[in-house]
Amino acid sequence: MIANKRWIYQTVFWGGYMALSLLMLLQYLSKGSGIILIMVLVGLGLCVASEVLRALIIKQGWLNAPSWPLLGCMLLLVPLAAIIVQGGIFVILKTALTLNWVSMPGGNADYRFGSLFGYILNSAIMLWLWCGIWLSAYYLRRYRQAEIETWRAKAAQSKLELDVLKGQINPHFTFNALNNLRAMINEDTEKARLMVTQLSNILRYSLQYSQNDSVSLHDELAVVRDYIALEQLHYESCLNVDWQIKVNANQESSLTLPPMLLQLLVENAVKHGIAKRVGGGTISIVIIAENAHLKIAVSNPGNWQVTDTSTAISNSTGIGWNNLRERLARLGGSAASCEIETSDTLVTVTVTVPQSPK
Amino acid sequence: MKLFIVEDSRLARQELRTLLKAHADCEIIGEAANVEIALEGIETLQPDVLLLDIHLPGASGFELLDKLDYMPMVIFATAFDQHALQAFERNALDYLIKPIAPERLSQALERVRQRLRPSIAATAIAAPTVKKGADDTIFVREGEHCWFVRLGDVSGFAVMGNYAHVWFDGKQPLLSRSLGYLEERLDPTLFFRASRSHLINLKWVSSIQPAMSDGYLVTLRDGRTVEISRRQAKVLRETLEL
Numbered sequence: 256m257i258a259n260k261r262w263i264y265q266t267v268f269w270g271g272y273m274a275l276s277l278l279m280l281l282q283y284l285s286k287g288s289g290i291i292l293i294m295v296l297v298g299l300g301l302c303v304a305s306e307v308l309r310a311l312i313i314k315q316g317w318l319n320a321p322s323w324p325l326l327g328c329m330l331l332l333v334p335l336a337a338i339i340v341q342g343g344i345f346v347i348l349k350t351a352l353t354l355n356w357v358s359m360p361g362g363n364a365d366y367r368f369g370s371l372f373g374y375i376l377n378s379a380i381m382l383w384l385w386c387g388i389w390l391s392a393y394y395l396r397r398y399r400q401a402e403i404e405t406w407r408a409k410a411a412q413s414k415l416e417l418d419v420l421k422g423q424i425n426p427h428f429t430f431n432a433l434n435n436l437r438a439m440i441n442e443d444t445e446k447a448r449l450m451v452t453q454l455s456n457i458l459r460y461s462l463q464y465s466q467n468d469s470v471s472l473h474d475e476l477a478v479v480r481d482y483i484a485l486e487q488l489h490y491e492s493c494l495n496v497d498w499q500i501k502v503n504a505n506q507e508s509s510l511t512l513p514p515m516l517l518q519l520l521v522e523n524a525v526k527h528g529i530a531k532r533v534g535g536g537t538i539s540i541v542i543i544a545e546n547a548h549l550k551i552a553v554s555n556p557g558n559w560q561v562t563d564t565s566t567a568i569s570n571s572t573g574i575g576w577n578n579l580r581e582r583l584a585r586l587g588g589s590a591a592s593c594e595i596e597t598s599d600t601l602v603t604v605t606v607t608v609p610q611s612p613k
Numbered sequence: 614m615k616l617f618i619v620e621d622s623r624l625a626r627q628e629l630r631t632l633l634k635a636h637a638d639c640e641i642i643g644e645a646a647n648v649e650i651a652l653e654g655i656e657t658l659q660p661d662v663l664l665l666d667i668h669l670p671g672a673s674g675f676e677l678l679d680k681l682d683y684m685p686m687v688i689f690a691t692a693f694d695q696h697a698l699q700a701f702e703r704n705a706l707d708y709l710i711k712p713i714a715p716e717r718l719s720q721a722l723e724r725v726r727q728r729l730r731p732s733i734a735a736t737a738i739a740a741p742t743v744k745k746g747a748d749d750t751i752f753v754r755e756g757e758h759c760w761f762v763r764l765g766d767v768s769g770f771a772v773m774g775n776y777a778h779v780w781f782d783g784k785q786p787l788l789s790r791s792l793g794y795l796e797e798r799l800d801p802t803l804f805f806r807a808s809r810s811h812l813i814n815l816k817w818v819s820s821i822q823p824a825m826s827d828g829y830l831v832t833l834r835d836g837r838t839v840e841i842s843r844r845q846a847k848v849l850r851e852t853l854e855l
């Protein structure tokens with residue numbers, strides 16, 4: 256609760272209590288000014304007591320713990336506070352009476368045992384009431400906040416998922432492919448039909464597998480071949496690919512990697528090595544299986560502006576790389592790695608994916 | 614109208630040609646797949662309209678515009694570029710998103726026709742001028758913002774090393790041209806070399822006051838003040854007396 260607002264609530268609650276009590280004792284007021292002193296002291300004292308109780312409960316963390324300490328506090332500390340407040344009033348009132356500052360109806364204050372117990376009980380009830388209101392307001396607010404937090408977390412989660420999906424297939428690629436397809440329909444119907452199949456394969460693959468942790472090399476290769484075929488229609492003679500797959504057909508089916516990993520490497524190579532260069536160039540894709548690891552190296556012409564080797568990868572290509580790194584880490588822990596080598600004319604990205612023993 | 618296509622994908626160029634067949638008044642006078650070829654082609658052929666892809670090998674479409682002396686009307690075409698499109702929405706002639714919808718292309722071409730009409734009439738009567746006048750545009754960009762600015766809306770240019778600040782609409786982005794280069798190419802009856810560091814649009818002058826050592830202090834309509842050197846003050850007097 257904001258401090259200012261709390262003081263308004265405190266003033267309303269205890270001020271109201273004071274005013275109401277005075278109103279009920281209106282007929283006695285003329286007979287002794289001591290009544291006013293008592294009620295003012297009760298109001299102020301209980302107000303201070305409630306503040307002290309609140310501070311204590313918050314400081315001790317009793318709000319978060321199981322409610323036993325809080326219950327103990329209610330049963331013991333609230334009456335104790337009431338006793339202290341009434342004790343203080345007793346001392347002040349007696350002093351004031353002795354010094355003749357105030358007068359009481361009937362000459363003296365009523366401090367028989369029964370009456371005293373009544374005063375204390377009354378104060379304790381008021382404090383309990385106060386605590387009841389405060390605690391219910393507190394827990395209601397906390398409940399609401401928890402609910403808001405849950406919604407926020409859910410929203411953040413779906414945004415992340417959406418970003419991941421977006422990062423999968425570059426919309427620039429998709430729309431360029433569709434545009435090229437329009438031209439191809441007039442030029443060569445058979446090729447156009449093939450393009451539709453290839454584009455569907457890529458879109459389906461990215462929708463279906465992006466949630467999985469791993470796919471077989473065979474499936475990934477199929478989609479990358481489709482991807483390259485479509486990019487070659489766009490860049491034509493500017494995009495050449497040198498495939499160096501050094502695994503056999505059996506290994507292709509048994510080796511696994513995070514989905515879209517090879518696709519992302521190839522897309523990146525096209526983006527930096529082909530699209531921006533007049534005349535394009537050749538991308539080479541090397542796939543090797545060694546010591547229970549799948550090693551993929553994709554290189555493209557060009558030179559990478561390396562600022563810091565450890566962060567270079569995440570800098571320029573955004574979500575795609577971050578996503579990939581996260582998947583790699585989840586899949587193989589420290590054994591998975593992603594390295595980038597750059598010479599004057601060639602950039603090579605090498606990814607090592609550990610294979611879990613079957 | 615004469616069109617020039619700058620687009621790196623052969624199929625995309627083919628697609629544009631197919632779409633343009635529906636417009637009898639459109640003639641494709643040239644094509645280029647990269648910036649270098651485009652630069653040469655546009656300067657020699659001087660098309661009315663440039664259909665320009667933003668992503669090109671070698672350099673971007675924006676960089677092409679930076680380098681152009683002859684500035685045709687520009688229609689951008691791109692597959693997916695929310696960012697670039699935002700920068701242009703307000704002042705590009707038009708932009709098209711690939712695959713291009715035929716009706717969107719028609720709309721864009723209609724805009725070109727409307728802009729073209731008066732100047733075609735003008736060139737038919739008067740001999741074409743080499744110097745750029747008030748209705749010609751220049752391409753300016755700063756950071757992510759791009760503008761096609763009508764020279765008539767430019768109040769002046771201020772030197773900045775080998776570059777020049779362009780004053781328009783309360784802004785002063787940098788143009789990668791020297792003041793001398795600009796002076797040579799701009800209509801001298803419109804743009805006046807006030808001093809070594811300023812080139813001002815005479816149509817924007819709101820007041821002229823005598824200043825120290827026989828110079829002038831000129832206030833432009835956008836509130837900027839420019840000093841005119843003694844030598845140029847004499848030239849200005851002669852120009853205005855005409």
